[in-house]
Amino acid sequence: MLKPDTFMSEQQQEILVNLEDVCLSLNHVRVLENITFDIPAGQIVTLIGPNGAGKTTLLKVILGIVRPDSGRVWKKSGLKIGYVPQKLHLPRSIALTVKRFLCLDTSYDDRELVGVLNQTGLAPEILQRSIHPLSGGEMQRVMLARTLLKQPDLLVLDEPVQGLDPVGEEQFYALLNELNQTKKCAILMVSHDLHVVMAGSNRVLCINRHICCSGHPDEIESLPGYRTLYGEKSALAVYRHHHDHLHLPDGSIQYVD
């Protein structure tokens, strides 16, 4: 297996988050095993991997929502993280306007609010609307706007375009790229859109309980002699990279060369 940091960019970059040997079991099932990696400032790091691979759990460990059994999660002191979860379960019983939603814990004045709405491509009129009838795309943008109000150094997104139509999807990724470029905001996200992942990420981590492989998208594609995690005949031509091991149905790992 490749050492996780083999493909770190050459120039010395400030590290925002560092994980070392993070292990976690939930209900006696090993979910994360010896996860070690860094998130450098300003970079886009993408997690890929099959369902149940522990991607969301890994995000939650980094965010401090779930505590790991062992290992170390280090964050730069004063690091501001904005989190956009995979699926929101807003209670419909709460009367909530978009404005009040953006000011859930801290109040902001209208100028700031309109500012982030502009950034995320939303009209200011949305502020007075109820949050509940918003479409999936609008909701994702509102969530993103909420995190931007905190001026985060790191954005953590869990399958951010799930449920968006192709156009909305493209726009959302373009928006993320823009934020990364203009605000120098690092991004850690889980995504299944491999074409976008391969095109836009600085670094891809392929996860199935442990880090199967990691590296720059170009490099990861060309890694020789590896078996795919998703199966041989993946319809996604870009996703060609292979692994040096197989995940057997009983959860054990068989190494092949």
Next chain:
Amino acid sequence: MWTEPFILRGLLAAGTMAVLAGPIGCLMIWRRMAYFSDALSHSALAGVLLGIGLGIGQNAGVAVIVCLTALLLVRVSEKFIIGTDLLLLIIGQTALCLGLIGLNCLPGIRTDLSAYLFGDVLSVSSRDLFFIAVTGSLCAVLLFFNWKKQIFTAVLPDVAQSENVSTARQSVIFMLLTALFVSLALKTTGLLLVSALLLIPPAAARFLAKTPEGMAVTGSLIGLFSVVCGLACSVYFDMPAAPSMEIVCAVLFLLCCLLHRRHKIII
């Protein structure tokens, strides 16, 4: 008639209860824990026994037992495999039965069971009022300092945790709020009607309000109106107070529901 001390005391007790029911009931609805106050109020009868047994007074006994039950429920509620609602039902009903049997076993205690079950707001004493003032102020202080965090954890628990708002701490505060409310409301509502008077006003307010704060305040106002009407029914027509209050709440709920449909306000 309304200046009679016993009516004023009743009005104060019921009014405090109604005002607090607005915000606390809202939090309960948002957290989808409507069953929770039922389980707590049902354990109150055991608290009455404890209060008598220890000689610390019924109110204090109730507060102790209800708070203990609430804290116990914090530990178990989330991860329970058969579902929180079912667990609450089992705990509530069991506590009620234990209380009933206990009350029956203790000789020499003259009890008016229906006062415990349905409340007796016109028999509120000055000591009861003092107890209500203390627990009510505690609730108000907890609400004042945690309101935004409570909403944050109810709406986006994971995000709140990731932004260093301790959801565990907010859960405990929420449970304590409910427990304190239940123990101060018992005298007015009785243990069977606590949940109704706690939850129906904010539920009705949902149809009218646009913001969480609006919903809480509207809930309090609807509660206050119901309480005054219910008390009037009790004074003028000799109807049972708490059930009258509940009926007024229910009618207002229906009205809000219809009003909402007529204006086609999008929820």
